[in-house]
Amino acid sequence: MKRTTKTRGIVAAEPPSIDPLEEFDPVSSSEENSPHKNDDANEGTFIIQDINLQPREYDEDSSDEEDIRNTIGNIPMNWYDEYPHIGYDLDGKKLMKPKQGDKLDDFLRRMEDPDFWKTVKDRQTGQNVVLSDKDVDLIGRIQSANVPDPSFDEYAPWIDWFSSEVMDTPLRAMPPSKASFLPSKIEKMKISKIVHAIKMGWIKPPQKPSTEKKFYMLWDSDDKADSIRRIHNHIPAPKTRLPGNAESYNPPSEYLLDDEELRDWEAKSDEPWKRRYNFIPQKFNSLREVPAYQNYIKERFERCLDLYLCPRAKKMRLTIKAEELVPQLPSPKDLQPFPTVLAVEYKGHTDMIRSISMELHGQFFASGSDDGTVKSKKYIYIYIVFVNTMENICLTCYFLVWEVATGRCVKTFKLGETVRWVEWCPNKSLSLVAVAVDSDVVIINPGVGDKFIVEKTDTLLAEPPELSNFISNERMVVAAQWEPFDQEKWDLGIRVMIRHFKPVRQVTWHGRGDYFSVVMPDGLNRSVIIHQLSTRRSQFPLNRSKGLIQCVLFHPIRPYFFIATQLHVRIYDLVKQEMVKKLMTSSKWISSLAIHPGGDNVIVGTYDKKVVWFDLDLSTKPYQTLRFHGNAVRSVAFHKRYPLFASGSDDCSLIVSHGMVYNDLLQNPLLVPVKKLRGHEKFNDFGILSVMWHNMQPWVFSSGADSTIKLYT
16 A cells, blocks of 8 residues: 655655565556556545566666777777778777678669668778668657657646745744845955056946947949948959940941951951951841850850959059159250251162271261172172261351262272171371271271371381281181281282181271271180281280170270170270179170260160160169160160260161260269151161261261161251
């Protein structure tokens, strides 16, 4: 018989006194202890059944931990992907992975095995486990968000474990402590610290949120929408070009391609960016006859690539006018005089004129050309041309209009090889012209000008110096040989001849007229030789050449020697025998070189269309690079008296520039192009080959491949 015990607010039942070792009959016990038996007697009570009626937990001697054969623990199983085993058992032996089939085996199991749909793989052991119906039902209830246990009643009536009646007396009647009536000292210290921090500004009270409502347009322009976008400072993509009349389905007739334009459009298939349109305009009678555009997907894809791959960045626009960027240069009218018009054209050559040279007095000039002959033999001519300069008028008038009355050929010298260079001796007391004829250098007395100077020159050169005590070097004997006196050549005007082992490209005189240098680009370490006319001796200024030498020049004042290779210009001191400077031209190939009469500035002409100005007192890098020509620059020249320099190019243009060099070292040179002269014609892709200034007047001469010499005044 059960006994119940009532307490205030709690109802409980005492368990029956049953011996657990006593034999238990579940049928009789269930009838006797049924909760529906004697309902009247049990009203208002809850009977707890005997615990022996519940299933025992340890009826089956098994546990989950003992069933676990893989003892690697809770680690990622992908660590064992590259190993043949999947873990270790309790004895420390490897658990080998089961044999895995291929996709064909999986397909056959899917078709033949009826339990394939409820077969899962155990990641701990790698085995395939077939789920029971109970497991499948459990998974289905979890997926459908139901209670996993189907026997659980989630809508069972609520059991009021505690009574809703409140007791009149508390469970304990302890008097309150004194500390509950006194303020806390620790809290006082904390509050004082917070107040001090607020006074010092370390803690700022939170700002009150604004009560104003923010309204904005839902559909607005891109500029005003940046403030509400998640990505700030958005740069909109450039918009595509709007279609024109050619894109119309019924374009005007002038937009349609004719047969010639269509052939030109098809010929540019390798260079489509040069086409006028990237499509062929077509004409249709109505819009319904227009077919689908075949390049639509391609163009949309390229547009997406442009938006995805091309970065966009904001650049600040400079509020600088274009006029402010251009330096304030003086007007060309203020820089006169300089040549502006073609005054005289000298004709007489029949082939390209490679070189011209002016006499020191400005009355004669010499020119060397490749005049053609019959068959394989060539005759090369050197013309001495007389120029009427009207010096008397120049001396008596300040402002004049010059006229060259006539130009006539005074003398002609025939030489049997190619004339590469012509250079007049700068000494006023000598009448000599150095001519580079293939691999020979010929010193000629032209016999023009003052007869006293002509006779004095022949007297000096008639008696050769004594060379009995001079022993020449073997390298020099092979490189250059002075020819002995020959009466037959003397009658032709040839006073001295020097034979070289390689073709001579250039001849240049020293300022005093005794030394002259020759350049042989193919001579390697013996490319440059300096000859002395008075002693008939030669010497090598360089033991080893650094690059392919193009041209050389003597400094007009100092004992310096300029050597121009393909890329650089080296300056050597002939007294100290050392290199002083190395000018970096930043060009690919140097063609010509000219030195300012003051000696502190140099201009370099290059085959890559540039004229480079160097200020030797400023830097070894270019002071300014002039890019006025459209083709290779063949020759550059300075005027000896006026602040002018000129450059001739293969584009048949002669650029005259104003180049003022100041005595004040703090003021940079002033370079202003003042005139572009055209008059020559191209011949075999060659234009102007040589440029020369008059020694007295602001006149410029130019010789070209069209076998003419032009004088601009």
